[in-house]
Amino acid sequence: MAECGASGSGSSGDSLDKSITLPPDEIFRNLENAKRFAIDIGGSLTKLAYYSTVQHKVAKVRSFDHSGKDTEQDQESPYEISVQEEITARLHFIKFENTYIEACLDFIKDHLVNTETKVIQATGGGAYKFKDLIEEKLQLKVDKEDVMTCLIKGCNFVLKNIPHEAFMYQKDADPEFRFQTNHPNIFPYLLVNIGSGVSIVKVETEDKFEWIGGSSIGGGTFWGLGALLTKTKKFDELLQLASKGQHTNVDMLVQDIYGGACQTLGLSGTLIASSFGKSATAEQEFSKEDMAKSLLHMISNDIGQLACLYAKLHHLDRVYFGGFFIRGHPVTMRTITYSINFFSKGEVQALFLRHEGYLGAIGAFLRGAEQDNPNQYSWGENYAGSSGLMSSSPELCPAQRARSGTFDLLEMDRLARPLVDLPLLLDPSSYVPDTVDLTQDPQARKYWLDCFEEALDGVVKRAVASQPDSIDAAERAEKFRQKYWNKLQTLRHQPFAYGTLTVRSLLDTREHCLNEFSFPDPYSKVKQKENGAALKCFLRVVQALDALGWEERQLVLVEGLLAGNVFDWGAKAISNVLESDPQFGFEEAKRKLQARPWLVDSYDEWLQRLKGPPHKCALIFADNSGVDIILGVFPFVRELLCRGTEVILACNSGPALNDVTYSESLLVAERIAAMDPTIHSALGEERLLLVQTGSSSPCLDLSRLDKGLAALVREHGADLVVIEGMGRAIHTNYHATLRCESLKLAVIKNSWLADRLGGQLFSVIFKYEVPAL
């Protein structure tokens, strides 16, 4: 009832094959710095976890040293950039077939530099069996960890840290996966682990869980009984057989007894009345396929029924399924989902996990790493280093399987700062950052995948250009191209590979891939140059604004915000203009803007609001460097400050495209303060606060924001949120509902999107929203 992995004795995964050559550049990355190990050995798969530090190149900005050598400085540059090494923490998880275990242990031994590690946490049914081998090979003491404890710890960890971890499986949908947005409170839930038997565990808090029941009819029953009935030895082959069979030849259905449906009991005729009920005869031979199918239905239905009974008894509606019986097999996910729907009449949802196979290894790792307090940090899935769902599924991804065997990877970066919900979200549990779910919209999906593929050349070019002094920049850029191109191809075939596919995830994946090949900030020089140019115009723009009457000034300020937003290297149409015409100026951008009434235009309501009392505190999410932040956002901030509104200006923690980073914003603010007394005093009096978002994405997930930012928002009682730019206000958050007033503004710089929204290129979105009382 409680076994996690199947006994391996029946599988083919026993014989160790030392002749296997591993693809080392893809697996066991950063092994040199690996310091903690954990291993989960199941019946056929081994999952290895280790913690490592990764050296990253990061572009740091800092003020020039004003002590002397001013003459040597480029007059255009407001600050200097230096590329530095930064060390970040990363969790690596590798899943491979047990056949590889010895080869893998040898490989680890040969490459392990760090000698501080003395212990390896081990869990899973096979941990005992391979204990001696591990101790001998790695010279590490094996610490056995309780299977279920590890599983639950792992489950909590992925539910909290990986967006779109859980999904529903929908039989007739395309794609069949429907991902769940992360619920801020993951507890309580039911975990039904279907290993050789079934364990049903109720999880109430991080540390409190209880085995509430189980069943002996599980994966082992399917496998064992299936092997007896069909003479087919392997689990996967049994599933294959089952997917081809007709259970109605073996099962006695309601219609076999009633001649049709059973109306008085409301049972449909095709319902199974008695599993294997037709096989009670010596006269007939039954096909292997039919018997396997009948067995699959019998077991899935039984588990689903018990899970529903337990869920009902404990008043739980979130039920996660895991274990080797489920592990990414569409066949079993389908039958379990059917069963849960049937028995719960839709009241309970069967949920599956993208990283279900890693739960034990993650949990074992966390057990061993408790002194590092991994649960105090926020973690993020690294899209560049993770294989994605069903990477090793032969039906879905034959090419990938051939390339890297059945090695599946998951990498998680420890984020520099803990992330939390924006306290101003109306309903955090129903908040979905992304506006369009590309997994559900094949047309949009095709467009955006094409779009990112076409833009790839430009990104590669820019990456190379950003590092003129590097000898291997071209080579690394080429590797980046290959990696990202592969990701895009994977996503074409499996849009669900990393959860819900969105423009945001495509952008983030690109950033992760760039980072992977040490292009931490390809736009650093561009941003530097643009910031320098824009700073020079700041005073003129502010003076012009001050000369205007109040009402006129409000409109020009908003136009300035919008015009600044036109400068966006992320949008294809604009990067063309900017590259071919560097003189393209602020005023020209304003002229490009759609004339009022805008595509979405609630400016009049906004103006009316401005005539009322000032806001207490505005939270502004800035977008681009240069003109946008300096000539668009800062004058707007200045006006708010003058009205008596405090301002929290939030910029990205890390670079993404030409978005202004927090450290750049500090320098820019410092330069502006030197010119403008309003900004100067506001900074000094902490009426203007610069904060970081905790993110390095061109988009904005309001459910994963820097904890410090959230604290400030609470402390200052922010009552206005301003979100600008396509990435933050259209691709994400367009439908976000806040508890306070909000302004979402952007210029649509993509003709396809403009078309979709019923506008044209450079159409303006100005959405002012007041929460319903």
Added chain:
Amino acid sequence: MNTLAQRKRRPTEGVPLLRLGYRGGDDEDVSGPSEGASAEGVRRDRHGSYSGPTSVSRQRVESVKKNRPLFPWFGLDIGGTLVKLVYFEPKDITAEEEEEEVESLKSIRKYLTSHVAYGSTGIRDVHLELKDLTLCGRKGNLHFIRFPTHDMPAFIQMGRDKNFSSLHTVFCATGGGAYKFEQDFLTIGDLQLHKLDELDCLIKGILYIDSVGFNGRSQCYYFENPADSEKCQKLPFDLKNPYPLLLVNIGSGVSILAVYSKDNYKRVTGTSLGGGTFFGLCCLLTGCTTFEEALEMASRGDSTKVDKLVRDIYGGDYERFGLPGWAVASSFGNMMSKEKREAVSKEDLARATLITITNNIGSIARMCALNENINQVVFVGNFLRINTIAMRLLAYALDYWSKGQLKALFSEHEGYFGAVGALLELLKIP
């Protein structure tokens, strides 16, 4: 036929439906061929008026007067695997009655009561016979007969051959087969079935049978020390407070009902892992051909060779979760291993199948009892016939996993309640 069909749509009008006049019939094998169909007068009243009997015996007139249906009194329950038939044999027939009893009726009575087996598959469970029962003012014995559902066509054919339709009796039938074979009864046997709800019949049957006892003994029983073969005792249970009651009917499949009063009950759930699954899997795994054979093999087998126990995984109890080492962790779990597959006997497999299905039913029943807040669980159905292993296991599992909160109860006439309920419906006994 039209009139017949129309009339029969009013099933509660039991008495006026009777058609009288019967001649011929013989005392031969139920499933055997018969020339009865060609007997003179067989279809005499086929299209005739139902209210105008042409030949009425005194007994029959009396029955009608007393608002009592005509003999024979049958209750039929046609399940997925077995047909259950209960027959009331009147023992208070006066000489006069006997003399006037139509020949065919007499032959039915004699045939059913003087045999214990009918054809190659029909069996009368003599040990279950209820003696000296009073039903509708008549004293008699209640007989319990079963035969496989796949012999239904032969049974219907026999009804035709013996010209049952001329007896003008009402055939009260329940179970899925009442629907499935309705048309065959009508077209082949010229018999209109009075279809009755399965669960109504089941509950009425149980309550009635429990009330009349078992020839002076208790109908309901339980096991004390079910896990201990030395100390295990079957003890009578007085079902004086029957409600609420969880009723688990294990036929080919399983239905679970929560019963709150005679008329207030609901079907909680069901499972397809039932008696049919046990027998079906046993046939596939062992090549056995009868339920008795499957059980006999199971009685000699050792399921621990087939199943993976908690102790096989953890070396003993899994204390973290309070799981005893003897608990089955994975049914058939050892069969993932080739060596172990080669080392088990058919008897072991039969035993494991029995244990798997039984444990699972126990588990689902226990969860339903918890959800419905009911603590007495009555297991009925033909899966339990001569199946002491299953009953003791159910008793033990329920007691162990509920920490003594739940009691598993059984009933002597385990599989026949539906048929009894159908008979009661015929007699309008509430």
